[in-house]
Structures are given as structure tokens and as C-alpha cells.
Amino acid sequence: MPRPKDVTIAERNRMVKAYESGSSLTEVARQYGRGQSTVYVHLVAAGVKLRSNGRRAGWRRNPIIQGRKNCPSCRRWRHIHDFVPDRRTIVAGACRSCRKIREAARRRDPVQGANRREYDRIWHEGQRRAAGVQSRAFNTQRGGGSGMHVPIGPLGRQVREWLDAYGPGGTAALAHNSGLSERRVYGVRNDETPTVSIRVADALAMGMGLHIDMIYDDDRELAA
Ligand SMILES: [Zn+2]
Numbered sequence: 001m002p003r004p005k006d007v008t009i010a011e012r013n014r015m016v017k018a019y020e021s022g023s024s025l026t027e028v029a030r031q032y033g034r035g036q037s038t039v040y041v042h043l044v045a046a047g048v049k050l051r052s053n054g055r056r057a058g059w060r061r062n063p064i065i066q067g068r069k070n071c072p073s074c075r076r077w078r079h080i081h082d083f084v085p086d087r088r089t090i091v092a093g094a095c096r097s098c099r100k101i102r103e104a105a106r107r108r109d110p111v112q113g114a115n116r117r118e119y120d121r122i123w124h125e126g127q128r129r130a131a132g133v134q135s136r137a138f139n140t141q142r143g144g145g146s147g148m149h150v151p152i153g154p155l156g157r158q159v160r161e162w163l164d165a166y167g168p169g170g171t172a173a174l175a176h177n178s179g180l181s182e183r184r185v186y187g188v189r190n191d192e193t194p195t196v197s198i199r200v201a202d203a204l205a206m207g208m209g210l211h212i213d214m215i216y217d218d219d220r221e222l223a224a
Contacts, residue, residue, distance in 0.1 A: 019039075
């Protein structure tokens, strides 16, 4: 590697002039194609008073002193082990105690919780996409069927009417007739869900000796 030419007195004087007219040490170094330390040495040798950039070397905003660090959150001096980074942060800003308190508060807040879950979902989706994992299509339609749903209103009314007319043991009888569980019949009777799958609606209609069209006589009801 060729040794750079020594800085001449003339060049040093130009550097000093540039630095004193407001250029930073970095800018002067770039302008003259010299290293920053070279410029620094020559400026000091020329007796120039260096402008501080407001930071001393090794100066830190929140230094570790005798194995302890001041927590900016609770203002306590905590052992450095209380600032060990956790899996979420690169550098723990606050002490472990403060982080625990914050985390608990976050967990109590339902809005924060919802935001976090949404964020996690999007983040994990991105990770899977980046890793080339094929996205999975979950079948969220319980009980299979066509996936078509009808509003529960007319069906619930009809089931309650039928059960009232039947008397005791009606739920079991209707479950048997329609091939559904008693729990399912109970759920429809009590309007547990706003909609019900067309398979269940059809089975219940048949179990009551009706056709589904007789319950949902208006086509708009079925389309809803
Ligand atoms: Zn703290």
C-alpha cells in the first residue's frame, strides 16, 4: 500500500483555515482526502482550539457505575443484571421491575391486547411469507355443510313453538328426529348465535315435519 504523501505546511494551513471557517473535522478530512485522525493531529499541532461536538469520548447518557445503572423510569440505581435485554428488546431501557409493571399494565388494557394480537398476527404472517411457508386455509365453518348460513330468528321462533306444543322431552325428541345433538337444538331454541348453518336449519325443519321454505317463506330472509 503506497504511503500517502506527508501533509505539507501549506496544506496544514489550508486545513486550519477550512476548520476555522466552520467546516467540521469530518468535512475537512473528506475535502483533503485525509483520515480524520490525520486532520486531528495537524489541527492540534497547529494549536487550533477544537470545537467539541458536545460529547466526550466514552461519554454515555446513562453510564454504568460500579455495576449499577440508573433506571430512567423509577430513578433507582439497579444492578446491571436488571437491565439484561429480554427477547423483545435489543437494549433494555428500564430496569426489570419497571418493565414488568409496564407489561402487566399492557396486558390489562383490552385495546392494547387487541393491538398486540393484531400486530403479532401480521408479523408472523410476514415471517411465514419470508420463509416461504405456504399459507394455510383454515376451515372455520364448523360442522361442514355448504357454509351457507341463515338468520336464526324465524327458525328459533318455530322451534320454541314446536317444543311448547310437544311438552316435556321435546328437546330430546326433536334432536332424535332431526339427527342433531340435544345441545344443538337447545342452542337454536335460545337464539345462541345470530345465524345457523343451512344444514342445521334444514335438519330441524325436517325434524319438525316442515320444509325449510315454510319457515323462511321470504326469500330475502334466506339470502341474509
Ligand atoms: Zn426501574
